[in-house]
Amino acid sequence: MARLEMITPMMMMMMMSRRRGAVSSVAAVLLVLLALCSELTGGNYYGTNHRHINDQCFCKLNGTIDDCSCTVDTVDYFNNVKIYPRLQSLLVRDYFRFYKVNLKRDCPFWADDSKCAIRYCHIKPCEDKDIPVGLKGEFSRNNHADESPAEKYKLNLQVTDCDHKIRDHNIELGFLNTTISSENYKGFQRWQKHDDAQDSFCIKETDAGEYVNLLLNPERYTGYRGSSAHRIWRSIYMENCFRPENSPHNFIQTSKMNAMCLEKRVFYRVISGLHTSINIHLSAKYLLSSNQLEISSEGQWGPNLEEFQRRFSPETTGGEGPNWLKNLYFIYMLELRALAKAAPYLQREAYYTGNANEDKDTRLAVNDILNVIQTFPEHFNESVMFNGGVEAQVLKEEFKSHFRNISRIMDCVGCDKCKLWGKLQVQGLGTALKILFLGKFEQYEPTLIDFSKKQFFLDRSEIVSLVNAFGRLSESIFELEEFRKMMR
Known part of the structure; x- marks a missing residue:
């Protein structure tokens, strides 16, 4: 039996002429339009069509991604087949599912007069017993080595190669005191935090x-909408994007x-891509x-095709x-490149939670997905940016x-749950x-005790947010395919 997309408009007209009495003129026009649409469709990696008669949201979603060298179909296959399933199993791990966040900061730009009262906006807090023991206390960011940074600077006469020579030197003139007080070390930590803040985006x-x-x-x-969300x-x-004048x-x-x-x-494209990803999640x-009389008190969530079309048609x-x-594909490529670039660093992290097997x-x-x-084959090329001397800097x-x-x-x-995911993805x-x-990061080279981390390091919050944010983008691309299927 012939497939519909193989029937040409001319063949369809001949078929209609034979059934002129049975097919109305209006139906004939619709059939011609359907045949024309089918003739113009192309196939994606699933062997299905990207552009259907009601698939207008995806009509331009093909070909090369702007400012990148790979194609949409390449990313679709790579993400949906190789990345998305791995991320789903990784993000349920204790290290990545617990995120430390401050939801009580005051808004620095306007009075916070828009607190969401909808119950779905609220956060379910963690009970102390549920938090992994390794996350409760202070844990050194330099967790590649077994000892803390302070311990490295303490003088240990029993293990020094020169302890037999110490007695031969004048203690007052020749002895070098290499100990560092705890107060001085705390000062060094404050300096480091200041330097880290300057480096952060x-x-x-x-x-x-x-x-x-x-x-x-x-x-x-969650139902959080209206003037507050739009603002x-x-x-x-x-206020924050680079913009053409008078836009x-x-x-x-x-x-x-x-x-x-x-x-x-x-x-602009990373901000637009982030906005797009969030809108896909909401849809x-x-x-x-x-x-509550019909379903559980928790409500019922699922895909809303009409909402998706309203946001992207x-x-x-x-x-x-x-x-x-x-732009969603663009930000996906950018974060994919960041993970690839940081792979030598991330593959040496301990991912400590206190449970050795976990x-x-x-x-x-983590090593598998990295x-x-x-x-x-074609990562985002960041080396072409910010070149050109003082002006570029x-x-x-x-x-x-x-x-x-x-x-x-x-x-x-104003919505705590929206704030949580907004802060994490940003x-x-x-x-x-x-x-x-x-x-x-170009200066980072793995060593036995990783002194090079003084040049570059990521704390736990940054690692958790990086992987979870990429997970959100991965799920958005996966959900796009689900909406394609619904449209068909």
Whole structure:
């Protein structure tokens, strides 16, 4: 039996002429349009069609990704077949499912008058007994070695190679005191925190935060909407993005993107891609019902195709929706490259939680997914950015300053659950930018005790946010395929 897409418009017209009495003129027109649409469709890696008659959200989602050298189909296959399943098993590990965050910071830009009272906006806090023992206390960031940094500086006369010569020297004139007091060491730690803050692309979470179990507080539609939610994104787009002059929209029109330099295009595309990813999550896990008489008191979530089309259809977005979807692939490529670049570092982390078996399995899972990531043929090329002397460095600092402002705006989100995932994904993106553009990671070389970490290191919060943020992007691309199937 012939497949529908093999029937040409001419064949369809001949068939209709034979059945002129049975087919109305209106139906005939619809059949011709269907045949034309089928003739124009192409196949993706699943052997199905990207562009269906009602598949307008995906009509431009093909070909090469802007400012990258790989294609959408390549990323689809790589993510949905190789990356997404591995991430799903990794992110349930204790090390990655507990995230320390401060949700009580005041908004630095306007009065916090928009606290969400909807129950689905609330966070389920962690009980102390549920937090892994290795995460409760202070744990040195230099966890590659067994000893703390302070111990390395203490004089141990029993193990020194020169202890037999000490008696031959004048103690007052020839003895070098290499001990460091605990107060001085704390001072060094404060200096290090200051230096780390200067290197960061976002405002780090403070020690005043509390642990949240991400599996118990999944990212999904909570009902938080209206002027408060719109003000958050309007502030991000209007006040912090590099923009063409006199741009009337919250977003930047695609037609004006080519007039911007590469660095400014990258900044906009990562913000747009993050926004797109969040909107896909909200559409894929939409609150379908909250009637407690019909379902559980927790509500019911699932995919909402109408909501997805409203957010990305060309008719409702001034033609920009498909371009926003493409920006999701751009930020995916950028964070994929950051993980590949940081792989030598991440593969030496202890991923300590206090459970030896759990930690071992986590290390194996991390190494497995990093090995797969490094096999991707065309990573994002960050080396072409911020070249050009003093002007390029000024642009880089402006880039960093803008992104820090965005991380501050996350404290203004009125929905606690939205704030949690917003802060996590912004910190994850900021960590990726730190890896790619800080310039210190190129100096990192694994050694026995990793003194090179003084040049570059990631604390636990950065690692957790980096992997979870990439997991959110991976799930967004996976959910796109599910929406394609629904449209068909």
